[in-house]
Structures are given as structure tokens and as C-alpha cells.
Amino acid sequence: MKKSFLILLLFTISVTSFAQELPFQKAELSDSVALANQMQQLATQCDTQNLSTLDQFKFQLIRGEYKDALTSIKKSVAEIPIDQRQYLDVYLHYAEAKLSTNFKNAFKNSYSKYVKKSDDIQVINLDKALILRDPTDYYVSDFNNTYSNIKSGKITQEIAKDLVKKYFLSTVFSSTGGIYFEEIKQDHKRRYVVNDSIVIPMKDGAEVSVVLVQRKESSTTKKSAILVSSIYTGTNVASAMLAASKGYVGVIANTRGKRLSKSDIKPLEYEHTDVYEVIDWICKQSWSNQKVAMFGGSYNGFTQWASMKHKVHPALKTIVPMVAIAPGIDYPMENNVLHNYSYSWNFYVTNNKFLDFEASNDFNRWNTLKNTWYKTGVAYNKLDSLDGQVNKLWNTYMQHPSYDDYWKKMIPYKEEFAKIDIPILTITGYYDDSQRGAIYYYNQHHKYAKNPNHYLLIGPYDHWTAQSKPQESLRNYKLDKSALINIEEDIIFQWFDYVLNGKEKPSILKDKVNFQVMDTDTWMHKPSLSAMTNDTLTYYLNATKTDDFFELMSEANPSKVNMIVDFKDRESMTNTDYYPWPLEKDNINLNDGLIFKSEALKEDVIINGSFTGNLEFSINKKDVDYSVIVYQLTPENKYFHLSYYIGRASFAKDREYRNLLIPNEKAKVSFNNSKLISKKIVKGSRIVVVVNVNKNNNAQINYGTGRDVNSESIKDAEIPLKIIFTGNSSISLPIWNSVKE
Template sequence: MVFNIQDSDTRRVKTDFDRKVKKLEHVKIAMPDGKTLRAHIWLPEDALENPVPALLEYLPYRKNDFTAIRDSARHPYFAGHGYASIRVDIRGSGDSDGILLDEYLKQEQDDALSVIDWITSQPWSTGRVGMFGKSWGGFNSLQVASREHPALQAIITLCSTDDRYQDDVHYRGGNILASDMLWWASTMFTYNARPQDPSVVGDSWRDNWLQRVMETPPFAIEWLSHQRRDDYWKHGSINEDYSKVNIPVFAVGGWQDAYTDAIFRMVEHLPNAKGLIGPWTHEYPEVATPEPTIGFLQEAVRFFDHWLKDTDTGMYEEPKFQAWIQEPEKPQVTYDKRPGRWIGMDHWPSEDVTSEKWYPNKQSLTEAMKDTNTILIPSVQEHGFYAGTFCPFGQPGDLPADQRLENGKAVVFTSDALTEDRDYFGEPVFHARLSTDQDNAMVVVRLMDKAPTGESTLISWGMLNLNHYKSHEHPEALVPGNIYDVKVKLDSLGQRLTKGHRLEVAIAPTYWTKAWPSPKPVNLTLHTGMGTYLDLPVRQPNERDEDVRVFDMAETASIIEREVLRKEERSFDIVHRPIDSTWQVIDYSDEGSRKLMHNGVEHGSINKNIYSIKENDPLSATAECYWELTVGRDAWQTKVETYSKMTSDEENFYLTHTIKAFEHDQEVASNKWEHTIPRDYN
């Protein structure tokens, strides 16, 4: 997760703002319980004479070092356009007081409301506030909006979700996300253990640091203790009551991101919502890959000017929902660009999108009604190694490889060649009549574009814990041999398929490393006929396509100077050991080390993740995550090392976490957590 800005001939640096900008550093914001949060604030120099609205970004990722580069690209830009742009370290992170006990706690929201109260009391403030953020900052923008503070009047949420259970890094379709639940928990486990800056907080930094190292819990313990959609996940999921988010929302994401489905739901359910989907990974659209990037900061200013300055920017004359339809491309694990075109619509669901039903190996409903075949789908534990990462950040090798490498490990159905070009836009759903030989099972469905030359490109996928086929809140055991009618929701897509291309659908009861395996090998039986079909969203052009926004070139403010101390290094290896019948993914990312020239802080990170499994043995599944983070300057040098591991047997999951903290390469603290958590229909 490299928070960096690369130079590009498709992006320009803007320095000539209408209003001169000044930066206030390490501003203290007192909380009602006596704790202090710290913030950087960029605002126009004349804001005391001419007060401005405020924009809040509220994150746990450390304003002084880890996000300092990306903050310098955006916050001065907003300030130069007449805003107080505020970057706050949430409680327990960076230079703010306390310990971060979990993501999206009520305390996090309460603190945000106090921050907004503080903002509105400042002499440079007009009393009108917006929030923005990507990922965590996108999540809490939505969650804080649901608390209905009267001063919070508009938000931009990027790469986020309205449903913490269904669409985040913990579970998907009721299945544990093997590749991401432990990884993200290990990431925050390490991030949270970094110290405050002694130049900011003084001598208390060391006591606080050791407290963070010893007492900050590994989040995976709590996440794995809630394997169904209970009150834990409902908290912070705004889809529990969309009416609570009654302010304008600009929801933004990309087709390569893991959170795109939520944009469709938010455009449908939230008042004054706008939606934007590009070809991008989990990143801001002015710096994201694949290209084209857009002038997203200009769009953000237009949005906030409309709602916080009462300026008609023309933003609402354009289509409410704008998306990039991708042209067919042969599979690559890294794309620099994705050809395509922008489309627009004013509503979702859209009357321009209709349902097309495709019956596996049948060309019509009449043929399907006569088909009563059964097809056995056995477990192949190594199915899924070429699926790419769950939530790509734009690193090399993040995306799925040619699916011909996977298709021999699943049952695959192939359509006839298309006789005309066709646009698919929306959420495919696979309806299936299934039976199983175990009481605990899953089904995974992949949708692919098969080129006339044979390459197979993954364009959507989905999975369902079959014990959740009725409800994610109330799972139940399956009865072996019983036939169940299930619906598997696949990721939304915006994809053109051209004449001569074919659709492929692959079905399997395994998907390592995306899904933690069922406790026993599973044989599924697919019952073909009229109850088994793929429901595809087909879109026709409309007149609003002509009104889509022609985006400006991407702009940023001047980026702070930094010195590269260690270059970045990335590898992603799939290792098959035939003699041992084992498979591994070894995902290594040295995000380098750099020195920030304005404050002298040096920081770096190294992450290695290993996912292993043995053929025909689901209980051999093992996830391991290693982290090393350094932060310091001159005579102040710190390092944190962590190791996290997850395994299982038929009854339980087993978690191990260890942490070591070093000052000047001398170990000063360590801790270990070991937990056994019962399997709950997983």
C-alpha cells in the first residue's frame, strides 16, 4: 500500500491558486474526555478576514509521515480554492492520544462530531463542513454523515462501502476472505504500534508507544468472532438506514477496486447522490491506474463549491451516474491503460439496462426446460491462485492472469460466439440449483471474456457460503443430497464484449486464496435446467451518454520533497511443489524507505504474505503475514516487527500474533496473542 505520487505526462502540478495558502501544523483538538487529537490544517492566508468552509479528512494513517506525500498533493489544492482543508489523526494513531481498539468504533464517530464542533467554532470557519476520504476515510465519511451533524453538509466517499459485512475485507458472500482478513488485520496491528513523534508530543511519546505495542489488539480476533452479519457488522453499515445519510454524497470508485458494488446501491438509495466509476484500482482518480486518470480534484472542488458555497458549477446538469465502459482486453496482471468510453445516466436502476438470461450450454429457455442433467463439481483446493489480489492498489502483478490457468480446476461452460457487440453494465447474478455431499459448503462463480484467440479474461466473480443461502444473519446447516435454489451475486461490471467473443462461466466449491476452505472436501452437484442460469445486465446507449463530463487533465498541488533511502521492490510468486503436493502464493512488497525533507522524518515498510495449501486437504490452509515498519529521524529511530498466522481444523480457527518493538535496533517490548475461535458455518 504505497502512498506515493508518481510524475506523469497526464498530470500537471498547479501552483497559482486564487488564494495564498498557509499550513498550521500539529494543531491540538481537545475531546470531551480530555484526550487530544492532532491535525494539520491548510487554509487561505486571508481566512480570518474572509472565512471559508472546511473539508475534513479523518484517518489513522499518520499525517506526519505515512500520508504526508499524498496529503501535500490534495490539501493545499483545496485550500488554494478557498477551503480550510484539515487532516486529523484519529484517536490512537499518529500524534493523537490513546489506543486504536478497532475500526469504525462509535468512539471514532463521536470524536469526529467533536472535531466538527471545533471547526465551526473557529474564526476562519463559515460553519459549513464537508468530509472526504478514500477507503477508511470514505467509510467514516459515510458513518459520520449518518450521525446527522447539522454543520456536515456534503461528503465525497471513495473506495468505500455501505455494508461492512458484505463488502469489506473480512467476508464476501458469507465466506471468510482468506487473503485479506488476516492481511488487513496484520497491517493495522503493525500500523497501530508505531510511535508518536517526540518533536510533537514531547517525552511522553515513549510511554504511549509501549502502551500501543502491548495493548493494541489484533483486530482479526474480533472480526473472526463474528462470522455472521450480526450487530457488530451492522454498526457502521449505513444500509441499515439509508435515510440517516440525508446530505449530498459523491460516491467514487473503480472497476479494479473491491468496493465498486456499493456505488450502485448508494446512487439508488441516497438523496442527491452522484456516482463515478472509472477503470481504476483502490486509489484517487487523479493518480490511479489503469489510465485514464481524470482531474478529480477539480471535480471535488466543483462538488463542494455547489453544496458548501452555493455556487452553481453545472455539476448537476451532467448525468447523475457516470461510468467507464471497458473495451475487451487480453488478460494482463498489470494494465497501464484500459481503453473504453464514458457513459451517463440519471437513475439507478436504469431503464437502459435489461436482463439477459443465459442457460449453461443451452441457447434458449425451451432447451433449458428439457434439460434435467446433473453435473458433478469436485473440490480442487488449489483453484484460485491466478485470481489476482482481492483489492488491487495498482502494484505490479495485482490483477488476474489468463484464466485458462484456472479453468481446468473448475467446471466451465462456454457460450456461442457473440454475433454483435454488447455492453454489460451492472451486477450479474448466477441462479443455480445445487446439492452437496457436506453440511458446510460454498460455491464460487467466475465470469470471463473468452477472446477468439483463446485467452480468458476474468471480468467478474462472486461467491456464496451455501449455509448462508437464506440469510447472512441466520446461517443453517445444509442437508447432504437436498437440492437448494441459490443466488450468487457477482461483482458489478462495465464491460463491452465485441462480436466473436464468448462468455465463460466457471463453477467451483473452492477459491483459495480468496475464500477460506470448507472444513471437508466438497462435491457439488449442479442441476441444470430452467432453474440454473446466469442473469446478465445488458445496457443500451441513451441520449445522456452525450452529456457526460469531459474531464480536465489531472492536477495536484506541489508535492513535498523527499529523498529515497531504499527503492521499492515487488514480487508475486506462485510456487507449486509437485513432490509435496503443495501450492503457495508468496506476496512480497518492500515499499521502500524515504526521508521527508520538511520534517526530517524517515519511514519505510516491508510486507511479506504467504498463503499455503496442500492438494486435497482443506485443513492444510495456512495464511502468514510478516511486517516491518520503521520511523524515526536522526537520534530517534524505531522499528516494529509483527507476525500473524491463521490455520484451522474441522471445529476451530487458530490465530497467532506476535509483535516486537525496537529502539535503535534494541528490543524494548514484545507481546504474543494466541486465540482459538470456533467455526460458525464457515
């Protein structure tokens, strides 16, 4: 009987494994046994001959071939550096435990030994990957959603393979998560003393909750403190542990109202006083040597600048702001254009004392909201009415469309930068959403302070990798090896050792401005941002059109290019591709905006810095939100997204005061704060520029009436926008010419 069943099974496999489709009859997701049997059968039927060793392992595991799976995963693990295999090591211990008669005990024991043998940094990385960014819920829901959307009958080999891989992730993490959570947390207790019950009173009666982390050791030497000031409660303990493992005391101060604080939650508004008082508290502790340094990214970068709004605390010796937002400059609006991504962020950080992940990850809610708003054409200030929940912070933002006193009170303003005299290391990336904030601080500090001791490190990183360790690829672009630096674990603490302990400065900081030149595998080092550039490529818009492209010319010309945008049309959008994701693609939307193309470059050039624009046009409205995107069209006809600018014409001259346009009169609008980049552009490439008007579901729609944009609606769209660009309109690309060096 067993032999007949085996022959039948082998025959079934031979027939179905190479077929285009496989039989599929849905089981109940709640029936784990039936589901496991079905996934095992699918894994057996799938053609896996051309899969990678790691993917082969997944199918072997689901098929129940645990010895073979263990061999495959050991081979995969051997090829990956230990700091990049947090997931793989879970797979390895899972496969080993599957060979035991008691899976849970076997996994617990082996994983416990593994964690104890790991050094501090490795365990911190395990915490970040497996606890802080716990993937379990995502993998479970991803499999469940995929499975639920498949109809019974037959499925293709590709769908079957995808389903087995997702089942693998769902199964492995749901069955091990609780175990490795506990083992990692227990190991933290073995290495560190964590005091998470500290509440500090502020002078105005408010409270700030603080967490203190120290490495367990017998030394009584007083130490410097590394402070992270954050609204992201519960997410920075690993950073404090990292500081403790490096010989410092890690301190986390959460925004007032968060964690154990009984105050009201007020994002952005009180860091300019609260952080200073936290530093003062640190100096009075018995373990403190009265030296404090700060680091952190995004909001945690902003808090460092905020702490110096009124004066620099004598104990604050240095800051390392990474991808720092600048309220009113690049958050929640960009060049005075309010984006709706901040709408959900407000609920994420204010719904409770920690973080509301459920609200933040309710993508259906946020997508439905922005699509409904766009389709109906109601005013932007009705978003929370559509949502059905009052958004107090959002309504406050909308009352301050210019850079007014509301924003100015949060961070240093103009001459207030002059007194900041401590060493600073600013870190950001070419594709960091907060790059404009980071560079704003850098420029203002250099404008008002005399010879500031301020360094800049920037490369092909985004908002996340510029705070940690870049991966080999960013948005489908493979980074040069020289760009693969460990920012958080190496560069930052080398800087702290340099400033606080008199050790060598990080070797990568050879000058004040240090930037990686994409596609050259090299870094350049210059004394200032202006020194990055010694030449300029200037292109003028021209009405001559070949196929889908207008011309970019080297000289001004008398031509005119017209563009019409119907704001009543809600079946289509404009400016949907300005955000650089992916970085390189085969095609762009040639029907969205005005597309201009240059002649082929006759020699290699390096674009270094921020492109500028001087647009001359007339418009039949009083205002317009516009964008400019710059691409490299490679000799292989690939479009590489270099940089973009988006802004409001009425604030182009001054972000603090709105200067409306005069309808049908020629206007000149200039900008110089596009996203900075450094990249080699090879001979034969062309520059493609897309000039557009912003009309989509991701930001305000400026109908051009001259009234408050937040109150405008589709009722103001009776007359289409008509804009006429002249041939005096130019785009200038800053370049480095080695011949002039």
C-alpha cells in the same frame, strides 16, 4: 599506453556487446566504488540499440556519458505532461548535477529553483510521488536482492540490462532522496501554515489528533473546511494542502489513539461519534464559515458514512466517499467469507501512533504465514499462533462472522439512511476491491431515503486510481481516452465548488448514475442503477462437454454437472484466479473449477451492471464457499476478466443469519451483488463462466460441517466435498440494448 587501453576496450566491447552472455564477477554490495565500476562496464557491454530514449538515458548515465544523457532525458521530458513526470524531473536534475564538480550543491540548487517555479498542484504531486510514496527503499532493496541472487560467471544480455536499470534507480534515488525531501518540505512551509499539534477531547474522554492546513495569504474571509478523517496517520497532509490550494481550509482528523492522541487505537469502532464531534469543533473556529465537506477513499470513505450514523451534523454540507469500505459488508470479509489480507493490515495501523510500514511490507512473513496455514491445515483461528504474535482485532473479527450488532454500530443501518439528506457523490471503479462497499451505501441510501441527492461516478478504475487520476493502462488494459479524468484534483473540487459556492455542477455528472463504457470511449448517464440495463442475457449450465468446456445454454435443461473437491489435498488449490489481475490474458486454468462456454454472440452487446446467479445444486455438506467468474472470450481468443462473485452459501439469503444447507438435498442459492461493470462485448465473442469452490491460501476454508468456519480444520476433511449442479442453474448478464432504447 592510453591509446592501447582504448583499442583494447573498444575491441572488448565489439566482441561482448553482441554475445549471448557477458562475464560477471560479483563484488561486495558494500564496496560502492567496485560496484559502480562493474555497473559502468556492464552498461558499456550491453546492446542498447533498440531501447527507448528513456532507457538509453539510463545506460548513458551509468556509463558516465552525462552530456548525452542530458540530451536524452530532455527529449523524454518534453514528451510527457508535467503532472506525470515527477520521476523524470528528478532524472533531469540528476543528469545536470553530474556535470558539476559539486553534485550535491548543484542538485540542491537546481531542484530548489524547479520547486519554487512549480504551482501548488505540481508541488503536491511531487510530495505524493516522492515523499508519501517514497520509492527509495524499494529500489535499493530490489537492486540488492537481484544482485545477490545472481551467480558469478556469466549472465545474459537481458539479465545485465535489468541489473543496470535497477542499479540506475537505486543510485539516483538513494543519492537525491534526502535532498528533494528537504526542498519539497521547505517549499510547503513557504506556501502553507500547518498546525499539527491540535488535540481535541471527545465527550467520553478520548482524544483525536487534528492537523490544520491553510494557504498563506492576507485574506481574513471565513472559509469552508474540507475534512479528511483517516486512520492512515501522516499520509493525508497532501490532501489537506490540495484543499487549501483550492481556496478551502484543509483539516485532517486521525482515528482516536493515532498520532498525538493518548487514547487506545480502535480502528472502525468510534468514527460514528468522533467524526461528528470533530465537525462540531471545526464550526467553532474563528476561520470557519460553518460549512464542512468531507472526502477520501477506502477507510477515509467509510468515516464519512460513519459520521452520519446517528444524525447529520448541520454544518456537514456534502461528502465524497471514494472506494468506501463498509465494515462487515466488504471488509474484512466479502459476502461473509473472511480474507486474510486484513490480518496484516491490523498490525500496520495499530502497532504505533503512525503506520508500521516495516510490518506491512514484510511480505516474506505474510506469505510464509498463509502458506504454512494452508499446508498444515490448522484452523483459521490459529493464524496468530502460527505467526507468533497475538492479533486482537483479527480475533475480534472472527467472533462476528455474520452482519451482527458489532458491525451495525459502525455505519448507518436500514432506516438510519433515511435522514441523510445532503448531496453525495460516490466514486468507485469496476475493479475496485471496495466496490461492493461503495455500492452498498448507494443502494441502502436509495432504498430508505426519499429521492436522495446522491450521484454515482464509476469507470474502469481500481482501488487506487478511483481516488486519484487514472493512468493510461490498468492491469494491462489500455483505457479509453474519455476514462482519463482527474478525479481528485478536478472532479471532487468542482463538486465542492458546486455544493459550497453555488458554481456549476461537474459536467461529467449528467445524471445520477454516470459510468464509462469500456471499449467505446464514451460515458453513459442514467437516473438509476436499474436504468443501466434494458435487457438480459441468461445462460444455463449444461453437462455437454466439448474439449475442456461445458456448454452454456439459453434454456434450462435436465443435465447435471458434478464437482469433487478434496480438502485434504494441500498440494493444489482451487479458485486461485478469481481476482482480476491481469484483466486480459491468453489462457485461463482449464483444470480449476467447472468451465462453461457460450456460443459466439451474433451482435455487439454492452454489459451494464452486476451479473446475477441462481444456482441449483445438491451437496454432501452443510455449507460451501463458492465463486463464479465471468470472462469475455474475444474473437482473438483472449480472456478478458469481466467480473466475479465469491460468497458463502449459508449466508446467501441473509448476511445477518446463517441458514445451513441440508446435505444431499437440492438447494437454490442466488446472488445479485457481483462486481458492477460496463463494457462493450463485440460480435463473435463468447461468454465463459467458471463455477468453483474456494480452497486456497487467501481466505478461510469452509469444510462444510456447519460449525464455525474459523474453528474447522483439515481434520474435518475426511470426506471430499461433492456438489452436483443442475441444468436449472443460471447466470444472467445485464445488458444495454440500443434497439430498445
